[in-house]
Amino acid sequence: MDAYEYLSVLNKEQREAVVHSGSPLLILAGAGSGKTRVITTKIAYMISELGINPYSILAVTFTKKAANEMQERAVLLEPQAVKSQIRTFHSFGSWFLRRYAEEAEIDKNFTVYDDDDMVSLLLKEFPEMNRQQAGGVAHKISRAKDYCLLPEDEDKFSLYNLELTKEVYERYQNRLRQTGNVDFGDLIMLPVLLLKQNEKIRADIHSRFKVVMVDEYQDSNVAQFALLEQLAGPETYICVVGDDDQSIYKFRGAEVENILTFQDHFAGTQIIKLETNYRSVPPVLALANSVIKNNKNRLGKNLVPFRIGEKKAVLSFLSNQDDEVEYVCNLIQKSHREGVPYADWAVLYRTNAQSLGFETEFLHKKIPYSVVGTLKFYQREEIKDALSFLSFLANPKDEVAFSRIVNKPSRGIGEVRQEKILETYKNNANSTLLEKYSLIDACLDTVSSFPAKAKTGLNSFIQVVQNLQTMLQENSANGEDKSLVEQLAEVSLKSDSSSLQGDLETQVVSDSFKSTKRLSELVEKMIKDSGFQEYYENQDEISHTQKVNNLQELINSASLYSLSFQGLSDFLDHIELDRTLELADEEEENPDRVTLITVHNTKGLEFPRVVLTGMENGLFPRGDKDEDEIEEERRLFYVGITRAKDELYFTSCGFRRMYGHTEVSQPSSFLLELDRKNVVFNGNVPIAFRSEKSSVGKSFNQSTMEGRWKRGVKIYHDDYGYGYIMATDDSGDEYLISVQFESGMVKRFMPRYQSNRLTIIND
DNA sequence: GACAGTGAAATTTTT
DNA sequence: TTTCACTGTC
Numbered sequence: 047m048d049a050y051e052y053l054s055v056l057n058k059e060q061r062e063a064v065v066h067s068g069s070p071l072l073i074l075a076g077a078g079s080g081k082t083r084v085i086t087t088k089i090a091y092m093i094s095e096l097g098i099n100p101y102s103i104l105a106v107t108f109t110k111k112a113a114n115e116m117q118e119r120a121v122l123l124e125p126q127a128v129k130s131q132i133r134t135f136h137s138f139g140s141w142f143l144r145r146y147a148e149e150a151e152i153d154k155n156f157t158v159y160d161d162d163d164m165v166s167l168l169l170k171e172f173p174e175m176n177r178q179q180a181g182g183v184a185h186k187i188s189r190a191k192d193y194c195l196l197p198e199d200e201d202k203f204s205l206y207n208l209e210l211t212k213e214v215y216e217r218y219q220n221r222l223r224q225t226g227n228v229d230f231g232d233l234i235m236l237p238v239l240l241l242k243q244n245e246k247i248r249a250d251i252h253s254r255f256k257v258v259m260v261d262e263y264q265d266s267n268v269a270q271f272a273l274l275e276q277l278a279g280p281e282t283y284i285c286v287v288g289d290d291d292q293s294i295y296k297f298r299g300a301e302v303e304n305i306l307t308f309q310d311h312f313a314g315t316q317i318i319k320l321e322t323n324y325r326s327v328p329p330v331l332a333l334a335n336s337v338i339k340n341n342k343n344r345l346g347k348n349l350v351p352f353r354i355g356e357k358k359a360v361l362s363f364l365s366n367q368d369d370e371v372e373y374v375c376n377l378i379q380k381s382h383r384e385g386v387p388y389a390d391w392a393v394l395y396r397t398n399a400q401s402l403g404f405e406t407e408f409l410h411k412k413i414p415y416s417v418v419g420t421l422k423f424y425q426r427e428e429i430k431d432a433l434s435f436l437s438f439l440a441n442p443k444d445e446v447a448f449s450r451i452v453n454k455p456s457r458g459i460g461e462v463r464q465e466k467i468l469e470t471y472k473n474n475a476n477s478t479l480l481e482k483y484s485l486i487d488a489c490l491d492t493v494s495s496f497p498a499k500a501k502t503g504l505n506s507f508i509q510v511v512q513n514l515q516t517m518l519q520e521n522s523a524n525g526e527d528k529s530l531v532e533q534l535a536e537v538s539l540k541s542d543s544s545s546l547q548g549d550l551e552t553q554v555v556s557d558s559f560k561s562t563k564r565l566s567e568l569v570e571k572m573i574k575d576s577g578f579q580e581y582y583e584n585q586d587e588i589s590h591t592q593k594v595n596n597l598q599e600l601i602n603s604a605s606l607y608s609l610s611f612q613g614l615s616d617f618l619d620h621i622e623l624d625r626t627l628e629l630a631d632e633e634e635e636n637p638d639r640v641t642l643i644t645v646h647n648t649k650g651l652e653f654p655r656v657v658l659t660g661m662e663n664g665l666f667p668r669g670d671k672d673e674d675e676i677e678e679e680r681r682l683f684y685v686g687i688t689r690a691k692d693e694l695y696f697t698s699c700g701f702r703r704m705y706g707h708t709e710v711s712q713p714s715s716f717l718l719e720l721d722r723k724n725v726v727f728n729g730n731v732p733i734a735f736r737s738e739k740s741s742v743g744k745s746f747n748q749s750t751m752e753g754r755w756k757r758g759v760k761i762y763h764d765d766y767g768y769g770y771i772m773a774t775d776d777s778g779d780e781y782l783i784s785v786q787f788e789s790g791m792v793k794r795f796m797p798r799y800q801s802n803r804l805t806i807i808n809d
Numbered sequence: 810g811a812c813a814g815t816g817a818a819a820t821t822t823t824t
Numbered sequence: 825t826t827t828c829a830c831t832g833t834c
Contacts (some may be wrong), residue, residue, distance in 0.1 A: 108823095109824075158824095161823095233824085294822075295823075298824080299824080396820095396821070396822080397820055397821055397822075398820080398821080399819095399820050399821090400820090456810075461810090622824090624824085644823095646822045646823070646824085647822090665820090682822080705819065
């Protein structure tokens with residue numbers, strides 16, 4: 047495609063952003079304002095019109111999904127963009143650390159520890175802690191790393207409310223370094239430190255990346271900002287894109303300040319605002335604007351609709367979760383009968399736990415769906431076991447992985463004997479002469495002291511590991527240090543030659559694909575030889591689980607990688623850095639599915655029809671939030687609303703089951719902020735929503751009928767016992783209430799005439 | 810070191 | 825209601 051062609055579909059501001067060069071650029075892009083189009087066009091434009099080497103362009107995003115989409119779209123506009131680095135922050139960190147592993151003093155074959163692994167490691171270092179305490183510490187260490195704080199920065203911990211001591215953090219960090227692995231925080235923090243202190247690497251990186259772009263910049267944290275600062279050389283072109291109204295990861299260290307103060311840090315910054323929304327119909331935008339304007343801490347902007355349409359949103363008040371599920375099913379099924387594809391629908395919720403009800407009923411009603419972003423698959427016991435085994439093969443110093451697999455299935459290596467192996471390991475590994483000393487060596491050195499049963503068990507374990515390692519070695523090509531794409535990219539930078547490179551690249555890659563065995567062979571062998579297969583077959587039989595199937599799924603996904611150390615490392619990286627499992631087979635068979643997804647996960651996505659469920663106080667917004675946190679919840683609500691293209695629905699329940707108990711719930715206070723002109727009500731509408739006037743004054747007034755006998759109030763009736771007011775009705779001459787009793791029975795009363803039999807219970 | 814029995818906690822949001 | 829960590833027994 048010709049540059050004029052792809053520029054011509056942009057509006058004035060978008061085009062301005064695309065062709066901008068020279069000074070740093072901050073693009074404030076409202077929801078649905080064509081942000082991705084601008085970034086991808088900009089990448090294509092820089093390559094084809096400005097003659098910038100694609101290899102020197104780095105674009106970082108927040109999620110893998112966004113990164114993939116960005117790369118795909120950029121490549122469509124400009125094929126050379128395949129050579130650009132388009133990655134998530136964390137995957138960039140991983141790439142960087144593998145490249146400079148030696149300088150960073152970590153193992154080149156490191157694997158990434160997730161939160162669970164952090165906890166396991168902490169428990170090893172601090173046996174006196176329980177799991178929960180270790181979890182708390184892990185969380186605080188992660189936060190410290192988000193702020194790029196080292197143990198010696200102890201005096202700054204209190205600034206961020208981190209109840210963490212230098213000693214604990216330091217001991218954890220040392221132990222982690224011993225394993226040769228890194229955690230998520232390290233993936234950002236270590237590159238920052240290395241770039242700060244190593245001039246050569248800094249120069250190296252500055253000469254490589256001439257352009258650095260950051261998407262979803264509002265969700266970057268302090269460490270990520272520091273990384274951006276380090277990546278920016280004197281001649282680097284920096285361009286960040288974000289929307290302060292969509293900052294929803296403060297709980298994880300995101301700093302809205304990064305976007306609010308960008309121009310202070312990067313001198314001469316130009317700001318371009320994109321406020322035309324191409325996604326949603328006007329009522330949706332009016333609702334979004336009416337909500338977000340209640341936030342004080344924002345730069346301030348208004349979405350201006352491009353589209354036309356006047357279909358109002360629908361807010362339904364339902365009695366309980368079951369009704370909510372039923373209502374959503376009906377919406378979807380009715381529209382489907384009218385020819386609307388399932389895939390047009392997305393059901394959004396605040397917490398993952400809420401998906402269950404929908405899943406059950408969708409299955410029952412045969413509504414195809416897919417749940418986005420549940421980590422469940424990789425948290426399953428059998429999958430973690432298999433992955434630990436693979437991690438151990440990649441890095442035989444990984445003690446967390448080792449402990450997890452050495453005695454599973456039972457080989458007679460209990461805690462005491464594991465301790466002994468670890469001790470042997472530490473004694474030998476600490477003497478610098480034996481840098482290559484692994485946990486397997488420690489096993490070999492310890493095994494002779496064990497009694498017969500343990501000896502046999504451990505020997506067979508060693509044997510399995512060694513066989514698999516041999517298999518890996520035999521199939522790893524010589525000097526296979528870098529991936530093929532990387533090698534080719536480097537050649538291309540040096541010779542900077544023709545457009546043949548794209549062809550050359552695909553050719554070589556596909557050749558290697560043909561000639562190399564698949565990693566799935568190794569995974570399959572590992573699962574059989576380790577005894578996992580048999581172990582989980584037995585479990586499946588006893589408790590009717592699907593564990594062997596899940597393992598099979600893991601084997602399948604490994605078939606995309608080559609059988610080599612590089613392939614293994616890529617596979618593990620891919621899994622650690624992108625936990626969303628693509629259910630490729632199932633999805634390909636029938637891509638027409640309803641999307642079930644948390645509001646957080648919808649960032650960057652859009653759907654023709656959106657249902658925002660569970661709009662109740664305590665759930666959305668979640669309870670015990672201070673004003674700042676309420677603002678973040680409000681931004682989250684704003685993100686949810688702005689996902690909708692054509693139709694938007696809200697649901698709110700009067701009762702919600704939690705922990706097996708049914709609790710009364712009040713409609714979300716955010717619903718009161720919705721612009722009434724653009725929403726219609728449905729179901730048992732609470733008084734607060736009946737008219738503008740009554741929304742504040744009346745309903746809180748204890749002296750009126752409506753004030754006292756309101757929805758959710760617990761009552762006692764002499765004849766029927768305890769119950770809740772599930773609906774009220776003031777449309778007639780007399781004020782009416784509907785009460786649901788514990789028996790399940792629903793009765794209507796006129797409270798004025800029941801004062802001797804009906805009492806309000808104050809808990 | 811496996812297992813049953815108990816009691817308490819659990820549901821934020823994720824790279 | 826379900827799950828998980830902890831305890832005591834074999």
